[in-house]
Amino acid sequence: MTKYSIFSLLRHARHHHEKWPRAWRSPEPKGSYDVVIIGGGGHGLATAYYLAKEHGITNVAVVEKGHIGSGNVGRNTTIVRSNYLWDESAAIYEKSLKLWEGLSQELNFNLMFSQRGVLNLAHNQHDLRELARRVNANRLNGIDSEILSPEQIKAFCPILNTSPAARYPVLGASLQRRGGTARHDAVAWGFARAADALGVDIIENCEVTGIRRADDRAAGVETTKGFIKAQKIGAVAAGHSSVVAAMAGLRLPIESHPLQAMVSEPIKPVLHTVVMSTTVHVYISQSDRGELVMGAGIDGFTSYAQRSGLSTIEEMSAACIEMFPITSRLRMLRQWAGIVDVCPDASPIIGMTPIKGFYINCGWGTGGFKATPGSGWAFAHTIAEDRPHPLAEPFALERFSSGRLIDEHGAAAVAH
Amino acid sequence: MFLIECPWCGPRDESEFDCGGEAHIERPADPAELSDEAWADYLFMRTNPKGRHRERWVHACGCRRWFNIERDTVSHRITAVYRMGRKPPGRR
Numbered sequence: 125m126t127k128y129s130i131f132s133l134l135r136h137a138r139h140h141h142e143k144w145p146r147a148w149r150s151p152e153p154k155g156s157y158d159v160v161i162i163g164g165g166g167h168g169l170a171t172a173y174y175l176a177k178e179h180g181i182t183n184v185a186v187v188e189k190g191h192i193g194s195g196n197v198g199r200n201t202t203i204v205r206s207n208y209l210w211d212e213s214a215a216i217y218e219k220s221l222k223l224w225e226g227l228s229q230e231l232n233f234n235l236m237f238s239q240r241g242v243l244n245l246a247h248n249q250h251d252l253r254e255l256a257r258r259v260n261a262n263r264l265n266g267i268d269s270e271i272l273s274p275e276q277i278k279a280f281c282p283i284l285n286t287s288p289a290a291r292y293p294v295l296g297a298s299l300q301r302r303g304g305t306a307r308h309d310a311v312a313w314g315f316a317r318a319a320d321a322l323g324v325d326i327i328e329n330c331e332v333t334g335i336r337r338a339d340d341r342a343a344g345v346e347t348t349k350g351f352i353k354a355q356k357i358g359a360v361a362a363g364h365s366s367v368v369a370a371m372a373g374l375r376l377p378i379e380s381h382p383l384q385a386m387v388s389e390p391i392k393p394v395l396h397t398v399v400m401s402t403t404v405h406v407y408i409s410q411s412d413r414g415e416l417v418m419g420a421g422i423d424g425f426t427s428y429a430q431r432s433g434l435s436t437i438e439e440m441s442a443a444c445i446e447m448f449p450i451t452s453r454l455r456m457l458r459q460w461a462g463i464v465d466v467c468p469d470a471s472p473i474i475g476m477t478p479i480k481g482f483y484i485n486c487g488w489g490t491g492g493f494k495a496t497p498g499s500g501w502a503f504a505h506t507i508a509e510d511r512p513h514p515l516a517e518p519f520a521l522e523r524f525s526s527g528r529l530i531d532e533h534g535a536a537a538v539a540h
Numbered sequence: 541m542f543l544i545e546c547p548w549c550g551p552r553d554e555s556e557f558d559c560g561g562e563a564h565i566e567r568p569a570d571p572a573e574l575s576d577e578a579w580a581d582y583l584f585m586r587t588n589p590k591g592r593h594r595e596r597w598v599h600a601c602g603c604r605r606w607f608n609i610e611r612d613t614v615s616h617r618i619t620a621v622y623r624m625g626r627k628p629p630g631r632r
Contacts, residue, residue: 366586366588366589366590367588367589375581375585375586376585376588377580377585378586378588379588380588380590424558424559425559425595425611426559426561426588426593426595426613427613427614427616428590428613428614429616433541434541435541435555468583468584524580524583524584524585525576525577525579525580526576
């Protein structure tokens with residue numbers, strides 16, 4: 125692997141940057157692997173990376189039906205935070221945030237991770253009480269979080285309409301200063317490049333069409349490039365998790381919904397933080413290119429079509445103008461949708477399944493991007509050790525029969 | 541976005557409707573006898589197919605009545621609309 129640095133940049137400048145080597149190989153699949161990861165999104169690539177780095181398992185293939193970065197890892201609104209309510213969620217999201225803080229250096233890839241703060245707004249008394257409860261819970265778990273008054277919010281984010289005369293007046297907000305954004309494509313590319321350098325085969329344009337079982341064990345995956353034998357299989361297929369699980373004869377408590385987002389034309393810097401409102405419903409930040417990036421709630425029906433719809437665009441725009449009146453004449457550049465795997469309790473499923481050697485990591489729903497490194501970390505351990513990582517244990521599939529659900533609808537910040 | 545043919549009001553925009561999720565999930569006849577796994581299956585597990593799907597919708601901003609539809613979850617094409625309590629047409 126070529127190390128990226130100021131020196132390699134200067135060296136390649138002499139060739140007008142036309143001789144950079146590929147960031148990762150493009151191998152044909154071998155006949156057999158110790159671990160096959162289904163899905164080359166952020167979580168799948170992170171899992172492969174930590175399998176190789178932390179557990180020394182390098183005979184690993186990541187099988188991706190499209191190209192790296194074509195799924196949800198390239199479709200989210202890039203927000204990173206860890207201000208979740210319950211202890212179980214706080215632990216895994218905070219582990220993830222700690223990993224984010226050193227990830228650019230570790231992967232030798234500029235993830236443009238920017239801890240610009242995340243504001244969660246309260247527009248009524250109920251919001252305010254819920255926010256205070258969550259801030260207190262966060263602080264008990266060692267997660268930085270604070271409450272801002274409307275005056276402090278106005279000073280922190282001047283373009284936000286904090287007028288008491290607003291249709292939905294801002295009564296307060298929580299602020300996690302360590303939260304922020306990261307460049308999502310770079311996350312996928314960085315993990316892919318680092319995993320590849322450790323010996324992981326990343327096989328793009330290779331769709332899994334079936335899962336072969338031998339008695340009660342998983343034996344391998346049928347793909348569009350032939351059968352691949354595997355000791356262990358990790359399914360990290362996000363919106364397609366139910367489809368992959370069905371190949372193994374499993375049913376999941378998941379429904380796949382489109383989640384839409386859009387970006388505006390680039391403008392000068394006006395928003396230096398992330399603002400989220402569950403009541404007016406939009407979450408918004410400004411990219412380094414100057415585009416305002418905004419996200420919606422999920423579409424109300426199940427779908428596998430990555431298409432957006434005008435009614436959602438209208439709702440997002442209305443919410444944006446309500447909160448930021450200066451955006452009223454802003455033009456939109458593009459809009460899209462990703463398919464998210466929504467769980468009944470808005471928490472993920474990470475762990476073992478009734479089939480030996482078949483592990484699942486799914487159900488991240490509307491908020492998986494922030495968890496990318498932590499999810500990969502815990503899932504790699506679960507696969508390598510054949511028992512759940514302590515951070516993953518509460519998120520086992522069995523919680524739906526035991527009743528021990530982890531209700532994070534409040535912290536999910538996206539309407540379900 | 542798509543049009544839904546309400547059995548009572550005719551074709552209307554999807555935004556007038558609310559989706560009530562997967563159809564034909566029957567409440568277990570004898571809940572007291574059910575295992576935890578069977579309860580979990582009834583309460584939480586969903587087919588979530590890629591392709592033809594049967595689901596319940598309500599015309600929330602119209603006649604406010606419930607009905608079933610059969611819809612493709614990729615193309616969003618609706619292939620059948622039928623009333624509550626009826627079996628889906630052409631059930632195999």
